[in-house]
Amino acid sequence: MFLKQLSVFLENREGRVKDVLKVLKDNDINIVSLSLADSSDYGLLRLIVDYPKKSKEILSENGFTAVLNDVIVVKIAHKAGKLQEVLEVLCECNVNIEYMYALSTGSDDASIVIKASDIEKAAKAIEESSLEIVSKAEIRSM
Amino acid sequence: MIWNETKECMGRDEMTALQSARLVKTVDRVYHNVEFYRKKMQAVGLEPGDIKDIEDLNKLPFTTKADLRDNYPFGLFAVPNNQIVRIHASSGTTGKATVVGYTRKDLDIWSECVARAMTMAGVGRDDIIQIAYGYGLFTGGLGAHAGAEKIGATVVPMSTGNTKKLTTMMKDFGATAIACTPSYLMHIAEVLEEENAIGDIKLKAAICGAEPWTDNMRNTIEAKLGIKAYDIYGLSEIMGPGVACDCQYHRGLHVYEDHFVPEVLDTETLEPLGEDEVGELAFTTITKEGIPLIRYRTRDLTSISRGKCDCGRTLCRLSRFKGRSDDMLIIRGVNVFPSQIEAALLEMSGTTPYYMMIVDRVNNLDTLEVQVELDEKTFSDEMGNLDAYAKKIGHVIQQAIGLAAKITLVEPKSIERSMGKAVHVIDKRKLV
Ligand SMILES: [Zn+2]
Numbered sequence: 001m002f003l004k005q006l007s008v009f010l011e012n013r014e015g016r017v018k019d020v021l022k023v024l025k026d027n028d029i030n031i032v033s034l035s036l037a038d039s040s041d042y043g044l045l046r047l048i049v050d051y052p053k054k055s056k057e058i059l060s061e062n063g064f065t066a067v068l069n070d071v072i073v074v075k076i077a078h079k080a081g082k083l084q085e086v087l088e089v090l091c092e093c094n095v096n097i098e099y100m101y102a103l104s105t106g107s108d109d110a111s112i113v114i115k116a117s118d119i120e121k122a123a124k125a126i127e128e129s130s131l132e133i134v135s136k137a138e139i140r141s142m
Numbered sequence: 143m144i145w146n147e148t149k150e151c152m153g154r155d156e157m158t159a160l161q162s163a164r165l166v167k168t169v170d171r172v173y174h175n176v177e178f179y180r181k182k183m184q185a186v187g188l189e190p191g192d193i194k195d196i197e198d199l200n201k202l203p204f205t206t207k208a209d210l211r212d213n214y215p216f217g218l219f220a221v222p223n224n225q226i227v228r229i230h231a232s233s234g235t236t237g238k239a240t241v242v243g244y245t246r247k248d249l250d251i252w253s254e255c256v257a258r259a260m261t262m263a264g265v266g267r268d269d270i271i272q273i274a275y276g277y278g279l280f281t282g283g284l285g286a287h288a289g290a291e292k293i294g295a296t297v298v299p300m301s302t303g304n305t306k307k308l309t310t311m312m313k314d315f316g317a318t319a320i321a322c323t324p325s326y327l328m329h330i331a332e333v334l335e336e337e338n339a340i341g342d343i344k345l346k347a348a349i350c351g352a353e354p355w356t357d358n359m360r361n362t363i364e365a366k367l368g369i370k371a372y373d374i375y376g377l378s379e380i381m382g383p384g385v386a387c388d389c390q391y392h393r394g395l396h397v398y399e400d401h402f403v404p405e406v407l408d409t410e411t412l413e414p415l416g417e418d419e420v421g422e423l424a425f426t427t428i429t430k431e432g433i434p435l436i437r438y439r440t441r442d443l444t445s446i447s448r449g450k451c452d453c454g455r456t457l458c459r460l461s462r463f464k465g466r467s468d469d470m471l472i473i474r475g476v477n478v479f480p481s482q483i484e485a486a487l488l489e490m491s492g493t494t495p496y497y498m499m500i501v502d503r504v505n506n507l508d509t510l511e512v513q514v515e516l517d518e519k520t521f522s523d524e525m526g527n528l529d530a531y532a533k534k535i536g537h538v539i540q541q542a543i544g545l546a547a548k549i550t551l552v553e554p555k556s557i558e559r560s561m562g563k564a565v566h567v568i569d570k571r572k573l574v
Binding site for chain 1: 528552
């Protein structure tokens with residue numbers, strides 16, 4: 001029910017995001033979604049890829065600081081109020097969202113990547129609702 | 143004006159006789175009262191009677207900062223604690239402070255030396271002087287303060303930190319002199335320029351020390367403020383500010399030799415060097431009671447000149463400091479060793495991440511940035527955790543060195559590795 005997200009530490013130097021993407025591309029890793037957070041001094045690149053473990057190893061070998069952590073990816077239909085529904089479910093079970101970002105999963109729907117304060121609780125609440133969690137297999141088929 | 147003409151203009155033979163007599167007494171005292179020196183002398187088969195005059199100085203063993211640390215806090219004191227009336231301390235290489243103690247007579251001599259320096263700078267009883275060194279464990283504030291009081295000047299104990307208040311009082315009080323670090327004075331000059339207030343001040347002299355500076359910096363300060371600036375030298379182990387000071391001819395810093403005997407040593411062999419040869423400066427205190435030090439190695443590189451100066455003083459002169467024989471940095475007047483940063487990082491995370499200190503001077507104030515390489519153990523997918531990690535590093539470093547540093551997290555292996563000895567410092571300050 002969780003997906004592994006790959007996080008990479010980046011200095012605010014020209015071309016560092018490009019460097020990461022090149023390493024992944026050269027190793028045939030498909031990036032399904034990414035988000036970049038930054039402060040004045042450094043950046044944090046978060047990625048959903050088809051083969052996260054392999055990606056992490058490759059990046060470490062290439063001198064990047066990368067870690068894997070669990071996130072939940074929830075499918076949301078292209079309809080008004082869908083994201084609101086997800087947030088309500090999480091709010092009801094008292095889980096905080098650390099961050100989230102979107103990915104496109106098809107023409108009819110999108111998905112949202114969520115890092116929650118209590119990921120077990122969050123996943124359970126979503127599974128018990130009418131919402132749908134995206135699986136590893138689905139990611140690989142994208 | 144010369145504060146103490148008898149001592150400052152003493153003939154060489156007379157000075158040598160005075161130094162010899164005082165050295166013999168000092169050696170006798172440390173042999174009998176300080177176990178450290180007794181053992182060191184016994185180890186090389188020396189007895190107090192073997193030291194008959196100043197020529198015998200080079201028979202004596204050296205003292206280093208590490209010796210002070212190993213005997214922390216009071217192990218090198220030569221008097222019982224009830225005779226110590228003041229303690230000062232400066233940061234050491236490994237977190238442990240270097241502690242010094244003063245008897246009442248030591249404080250008298252200290253203020254006498256600072257009084258000589260202030261007089262050398264043309265400051266006297268008619269002057270209003272702002273002391274803008276830090277007051278506290280650091281010797282700068284209280285040391286300069288006592289000397290200024292001794293000459294009868296009106297002393298304004300500003301300490302550091304509030305430049306606005308300092309410039310306001312400088313104008314309102316009509317301050318005629320200031321004692322502070324040269325970089326702080328540059329900063330003050332710029333603030334006054336911004337305030338368009340250079341014309342409103344009555345300042346005529348500055349006594350600057352606690353960090354290295356150049357003739358160029360002195361000229362700039364003098365031109366900007368329309369004053370005369372003087373260089374005062376000292377170190378807490380020997381006494382504090384006032385071990386040496388330069389006169390209006392700026393031909394080197396006159397050492398108060400009747401209290402501190404300087405030697406310049408070959409950095410390899412540690413053999414004493416001749417006049418005008420550059421080496422490591424060492425001092426032997428010959429009047430100090432609290433913590434007399436024999437041949438204390440300062441790590442400062444300089445040379446000694448002995449010819450008579452145009453000011454009339456016969457005291458020998460130290461040339462401009464040429465750097466240090468160790469890796470100590472002076473940042474905003476504070477002594478900082480890279481090993482302190484290393485120890486702090488080690489204590490915090492159990493391993494030492496690769497780091498680099500970048501020292502610079504922005505708007506005439508020293509800045510310190512510490513770059514720390516992030517590894518997978520400390521990396522987090524959450525920005526807040528990274529910020530907290532950087533903040534924590536900043537906190538432990540401030541605890542260790544007493545200075546705020548900007549912490550920048552960088553990628554692993556992004557700090558350049560040197561082939562030989564690890565380089566942990568980039569000093570961008572240009573002292574030209
Ligand atoms: Zn002179």
